[in-house]
Amino acid sequence: MTDLPMTPEPPENPPMAGIVVIGRFQPLHFGHAILLRAAAEQRAAHAADSTLIIGIGSANRPSTLANPWTAEERESMVTAWLEAEGIENTHICSIPDIEDPPNWVRHAERYHGEAGCIFTTDFDTAELYTAAGWDVVLLPLEQRENYEGWRVRETARMLSTVHDEEAVRSVLGSLVPSSVLDLLINTDSLARLAYMGEGGEPVG
Structure with missing residues (x-):
């Protein structure tokens, strides 16, 4: 249980x-x-x-x-x-x-x-x-080295304190579809990741 x-x-x-x-x-x-x-x-x-x-x-x-x-x-x-x-x-x-x-x-x-x-x-x-x-x-898991969830989240976490939207889109755009990336950026849903590392300290 x-x-x-x-x-x-x-x-x-x-x-x-x-x-x-x-x-x-x-x-x-x-x-x-x-x-x-x-x-x-x-x-x-x-x-x-x-x-x-x-x-x-x-x-x-x-x-x-x-x-x-x-x-x-x-x-x-x-x-x-x-x-x-x-x-x-x-x-x-x-x-x-x-x-x-x-x-x-x-x-x-x-x-x-x-x-x-x-x-x-x-x-x-x-x-x-x-x-x-x-x-x-x-189905085979395509490009596993790139598309594992933890890798995508860790990349997003490292970008969570970057305020250059073009830079964020350039990196995350290779991992996340643009429709989803637009949503994450427009709702400011990446910022929280900065405080989810070890010890609760912001990254960057």
Whole structure:
């Protein structure tokens, strides 16, 4: 069991089976974009009427450098990216962690709906969903050395005290889609990272 709060609660009526992508989106970076685009293309080719369901994981984690943005902020990132890409017929849901891998799929299904098809780059996730009877598409993790979440966050943290917007865009623009980067800059959502290093001292 976990001591984390079980928020949000599952909806009374989860979405119908669709094509599911789950990520933490801390923040949404190009690795996520590749995965989401692949799922959208698969849907267009084989199941045009189905819903693309995006699950935002770790929705109940406290704010830390590993989890600097709230579930609501991450939903805004996903929404901004989807709109910029022109991807429609989507459903976004936030899913709390339970720290119990064997029971994860049944827990997550209460939020993203029951067995459909899931796209993932994570082998452990693929195994769990396969065992639960899902169709699983396991994609290779492209440019892992660049698109690991912790690397993107650390780069963002080092830029959090830089007040030259052009410089910030030049560096983060190679890691984060412009629609998401616009949101992070316009909402001043990078500044908090300066105080999330060891000891709470600002970087830079």
